[in-house]
Amino acid sequence: MKLVDTGNHFAAWGARLARVEVVSAYPITPQTQVIEEISRFIDEGEMDCEYIPVESEHSAMAAMIGSAAMGVRSFSATSSHGLAYMHELLHWAAGIRLPMVMVNVNRAMGPGWNIWCDHQDALAARDTGWIQLYCASHQEVLDTVIQAYRISEDFKVILPVMVCYDAIFISHSYMQVEVPDQENVDRFLPPFRSLWKLDLDYPLTHGSVIYPDDYEEVRFSMFQGLDNARGAIRRAAEEYRDIIGNYHGDMVETYRIDDADCALVAMGSMASECKMAVDMLRDKGYRCGLVRVRSYRPFPIAELRELLSPMRAVMVLDRGVSFGLEGALFSEVKAAIYGHGDAIVYNLITGLGGRDVRYDLVAERTEAALEGKMAPESNWPSLRLTEHHRVSKRGLEEYWKREGVL
Secondary structure, eight states: OEEEEEHHHHHHHHHHHTTOOEEEEOOOTTTHHHHHHHHHHHHTTSOOOEEEEOSSHHHHHHHHHHHHHTTOOEEEEEOHHHHHHTHHHHHHHHHTTOOOEEEEEEOOOSSSOOOSOOSHHHHTTTTSSOEEEEOOSHHHHHHHHHHHHHHHTOTTTOOOEEEEEETTTTTTSEEEEEOOOHHHHHHHSOOOOOSSOOOTTSOOOOSOOOOHHHHHHHHHHHHHHHHHHHHHHHHHHHHHHHHTOOOOOSSEEEESOTTOSEEEEEOTTHHHHHHHHHHHHHHTTOOEEEEEEOEEESOOHHHHHHHHTTOSEEEEEESSOBTTTBOHHHHHHHHHHTTSSOOEEEEEEOOGGGOOOOHHHHHHHHHHHHTTOSOSSEEOTTOOOOHHHHHHHHHHHHHHHHTTOO
16 A cells, blocks of 8 residues: 655554554654554554553653553654653663664754754664664655564564654655555564563562672673664564565665765765765766665664775764764764774764755765865864854853953
8 A cells, every 4th residue: 555644654654553552652843743643543443552641751651661561562752852851761661671662753952942853862862772773764664663673572682672763854744655564564573472571470570679790781681682683673674575575774775885985874864865965976986875874773883894894985974963072973983994994984964953964065075075175073064154153252252251251
């Protein structure tokens, strides 16, 4: 069945086809449509599911932890400050090894208040123990939500999965998507069978106080689970392709990379714009390709080493920043390929707060790097230091002088 709809509604379709049994959520722009569509499915009898409306995102995650701990396939959706409000319980869900899936519609963090896209919200949660998968299309959103349950519920993984996609660019735009048959999804995703669950007939204590002699082993177990997720992600992607037909790559997706000697690296919808930049650079005689990072956690170390080590230059595009350092993806790409090949790695921090990322700008800055006209450090190519900003700075300096700060 083919449908034209928003990325948010296709995330809801993913939860429906995965036969989710409990949904808990609190509305926040630009995620709200996901839960609205699920509530419509439930109201019209198209989805056999318990919907729990709660008073905050913190409570949404608490309810999700409760349902997952009872061995029930659980789902939620959030964004930006909602994800930040959940942060304490993100650690909890991963730490007690609960399989669950949550959509995060990547939205900029305030202040200033902003409902448009960047990746800062999910990047701030990268070390909570959640698997993070980044989507670049509406079709991938639907398919990845379904695949995420196979990954999360794998007995060698047993960790929560965050499915990320870009606010507005994907969440609210309309595209045509092939919605798979329920019968085929059921073949791919069997009913949830929990490795452990709370049971009144067999009481246990889980996630309580733990002493120093045991804590490292628990964290190492999570580390192993994330590492095991590499294989689970590949198997899910390949089996989904075999049964349903759609394939978006597993840990990474590539474009025109086979004969390339330079590469762009990006995540999310910005990678689609980068394909056009690659074509433009090819037209100018540069043998450029693209590597889209689909799995940010676990990070595709082996894949990036194999693909990027032969390159003479790599341009990493970040839609977020590690303040006081550089682009977060930039840091991790450099770490992954350090000591493997001689590629010079460059960085563009752009698209923050939903600012448009133009393919011609990406191509222009990449060409400058290839011609030795850019330093291998974080560059902000879209930055506009207008007279307004300079006037504001002078005004602040005058205020500080009056107040005796300067």
